[in-house]
Each structure stands twice: as C-alpha cells, then as structure tokens.
Amino acid sequence: MRLLLAFTAGGLFGTGLFLSGMTDTRKVQGWLDVFGDWDPTLAFVMGGAIVPMAIAWRLTKGRKPLVGGSFPAPATGKAGHRLILGSVLFGMGWGLVGLCPGPAMASLAYGGWGGALFLLSMAAGMLVAPKLAVQLDRMAAKA
Amino acid sequence: MQADWIWGLAGGLVIGLGGAVFLLGNGRIMGASGIMGGLVDGTGRNTAAERLAFIAGVMLLPMVLMLFLPGKAATHLTSNAALIITAGLLVGAGTRVANGCTSGHGVCGISRFSLRGLTATVFYILAGGLTIAVLRHGLGVI
Numbered sequence: 001m002r003l004l005l006a007f008t009a010g011g012l013f014g015t016g017l018f019l020s021g022m023t024d025t026r027k028v029q030g031w032l033d034v035f036g037d038w039d040p041t042l043a044f045v046m047g048g049a050i051v052p053m054a055i056a057w058r059l060t061k062g063r064k065p066l067v068g069g070s071f072p073a074p075a076t077g078k079a080g081h082r083l084i085l086g087s088v089l090f091g092m093g094w095g096l097v098g099l100c101p102g103p104a105m106a107s108l109a110y111g112g113w114g115g116a117l118f119l120l121s122m123a124a125g126m127l128v129a130p131k132l133a134v135q136l137d138r139m140a141a142k143a
Numbered sequence: 144m145q146a147d148w149i150w151g152l153a154g155g156l157v158i159g160l161g162g163a164v165f166l167l168g169n170g171r172i173m174g175a176s177g178i179m180g181g182l183v184d185g186t187g188r189n190t191a192a193e194r195l196a197f198i199a200g201v202m203l204l205p206m207v208l209m210l211f212l213p214g215k216a217a218t219h220l221t222s223n224a225a226l227i228i229t230a231g232l233l234v235g236a237g238t239r240v241a242n243g244c245t246s247g248h249g250v251c252g253i254s255r256f257s258l259r260g261l262t263a264t265v266f267y268i269l270a271g272g273l274t275i276a277v278l279r280h281g282l283g284v285i
Contacts, residue, residue, distance in 0.1 A: 003196040005168035010200025012161030013173060013246070018205040018215055020154020021147060026219045032271040035280050041151040046249060048155020049162065053254035056163035065170030072172055074255065075242075079262035086241025087248070087263040091270025093233025096278070096285065097221055100245045101238060102175035105198060109206035110216040117224060118231045125235020126176075126183045133240045 002067045014106045020045040023107035025098030032095050081140040082133055093125075162251055169193065174247020175201075176238035184239075226285070237267075 021027045022045055030039030060071045094100050097118065104111075104119050111118070162173040171193070178194050181187020187194055209216035221227065238244040241263050243252065248267075252260015278285045 002169055002193055005164060006171075006193045006196035007200040009161045009165035009168065009173060010197035011204040012157050012164060012200075013175075013197075014201040014204040015208060016154040016156070016158030016161060017201075018154070018208050018212075019157060020151045021215065022151075022154065023205065023218055024215075025221075027147075029275060032268070032275045033279065034272055035276055039147070041147050044148045044151035045155035045158065046253075048152040049159035049250040050155075050254045052156060052159030052163045053166075053250055056159075056166045057255045059167060063167075065166075066168045067170070069170045071166070071170050074257060075259050077259075079259050083241050083259055083263055084266050086237045086239070087266035088237070088270040089233050090237030090241060090244060091267030091272075092274045093230040093235075093237060094245075094267060095271035095274030096230040096233070097227055099218070099220065099230065100175070100234060101179060102201070102244070102246050103218075104234075105175060105179065105201045106205045107216075107218045108202050110209055111218045111220060114220040114222060114224075114227050115218055117227050118220070118234075121228045121231025122235035123179075123183045125232040125237070126180045126239045127235075128232075129180075129236045129239030130184070132236050136240065 005066065013102065016045075016049070017103050017106040020048075023103040023111075028098040028100075028103070029095065032098075081136060085136050085140075086129075086133075158246075158250065159254075162246070162254075165197070166251075172247055172251045173197075174243050174251060176235075176244040177242070177247055180235075180239050221285070241267075 017023055021041055027039055027041050031042035099118055107115050165171050165173040178197055182194050243263060248260040248263035
C-alpha cells in the first residue's frame with residue numbers, strides 16, 4: 001500500500017511537471033528572466049500546486065496518514081544560514097540551466113545525454129553537501 | 144503561448160494532488176531533492192523502497208505521456224557540458240544544504256505557511272533571477 005501510494009504520488013508529480021511545461025528549461029529560465037522575454041507560467045504552476053496542498057495540510061488536522069504513523073511536524077528553528085546560503089547556491093544552478101530536481105528526474109526519458117549528465121552531477125553535489133554545510137557553518141560563525 | 148498558463152495551472156494542480164497523496168497517504172513531504180538525496184547519501188536507507196517507488200512514478204509517467212503529447216517532451220537544455228555539470232553540482236549541493244527545493248520548500252512549505260519554505264523560495268528565485276540577469280544580459284554567456 002505504502003509503495004503503491006508513493007508510486008501514485010510520484011506519477012502525479014511527474015505528470016504535472018510534464019503537462020505544465022516545467023521540464024522545458026526555456027520556460028523556467030523565462031520565468032527567471034525578468035529583463036528578457038518574461039514567462040509567467042511558473043507562477044501558475046506554483047499557485048496551482050499550492051491549492052491542493054493547502055487543503056491537504058488542513059485535512060491532516062486530527063487525522064493520521066493512511067498507512068499509519070504521524071504527519072511531519074512543522075520544521076522548527078528559524079531560517080538560518082544553511083537555508084539561505086543553500087537556497088542561493090541552488091538558485092544559481094537553477095538559473096544557469098533551468099533545471100531543478102523534480103523536472104530533472106521527470107525528463108529523463110527525453111532529456112538526452114545532457115539531462116543524464118545533470119542528474120549525475122546533481123547526485124555528486126548531494127554527496128558533497130554535508131561537508132559544504134559544515135564549511136558554511138564555520139564561515140557563519142566567523143561572520 | 145496563450146494556452147501556456149492553462150497548461151501551467153492544470154499541471155500545477157496535478158503536482159499539488161501528488162503532494163496531497165504523498166502527505167495524506169504516506170505522511171511524507173513531497174520534496175524531490177530530499178527523496179532523491181536520501182537515496183544518494185544513504186540517510187534514507189530505511190525508506191529506500193518508498194523513495195524508489197516515488198521516483199519510478201516521476202520518471203515513468205512522462206515517458207508514457209510523451210507518446211501522446213510529443214510536443215511537450217523537450218527540455219531545450221543547453222549542450223554546454225561544463226555549464227550542465229556546474230549547475231548540477233550547485234543544485235545538488237544547494238538543495239541538500241537548504242534541506243529542500245522547489246517542491247519541498249516551494250509547494251509543500253508555502254502551502255503550510257512555513258516561514259522557512261517561503262524564505263528559501265524567495266532566495267532561490269532571487270539567486271536564479273540574478274544569475275540570468277548577469278550571465279545573459281550582463282555577460283551574454285547563457
């Protein structure tokens with residue numbers, strides 16, 4: 001049941017990314033390109049996705065997940081340097097080629113060698129992240 | 144071009160539905176970088192099967208859909224390998240340090256009025272916009 005639900009959720013995610021055009025790097029870079037031919041599509045995707053999710057969060061109140069266990073508690077702690085610096089690095093990479101993790105996975109079938117290379121590089125980046133985070137902690141402590 | 148926002152909105156609703164299924168069904172937050180990252184670095188070993196099932200869905204459905212809507216199956220990704228590798232490293236490292244990406248912080252975070260999710264989203268959009276502004280309009284390299 002758990003796996004079937006996970007596959008369904010992933011399938012919906014992949015379907016939505018495909019239909020919305022978010023696996024097209026031109027549309028994503030177009031959203032970020034406010035000085036060029038600006039493309040507002042991403043805002044509609046974000047807005048559309050937030051509606052069912054907001055309803056889902058409301059539905060979690062007083063309930064338990066279908067497969068048991070408990071719902072994830074809100075992340076505690078403030079928006080610290082890891083959150084901000086990590087997001088800045090992510091945003092730079094995102095702007096550079098127009099891919100983020102979801103679409104990178106969803107477009108594997110038609111992304112060609114470039115898409116596969118991006119996924120591999122992303123995995124490598126994930127492996128160095130813990131070391132980088134410690135480095136950033138040191139820098140933040142000095143600053 | 145006019146239909147783009149309709150596709151965007153419809154696709155967005157489907158993405159949100161996926162997130163709702165993962166949350167209400169499995170009690171998990173649908174964050175692409177977290178789901179993949181836990182597999183890559185081994186921190187998600189206990190939930191590996193669930194992560195793999197999710198990723199299989201993400202990869203397989205577009206594979207099927209491209210047969211019916213071939214026009215949408217194009218990434219228009221740059222062919223500059225150095226650029227792709229740099230961007231991949233930044234996205235992989237950045238999302239793991241920040242503990243989330245567009246789906247986790249953006250879709251799942253903002254929808255629960257998470258200040259962390261909103262802050263992350265503001266910063267990655269600003270950084271992405273600045274990157275394009277400088278490299279495309281300033282230096283003309285991308």
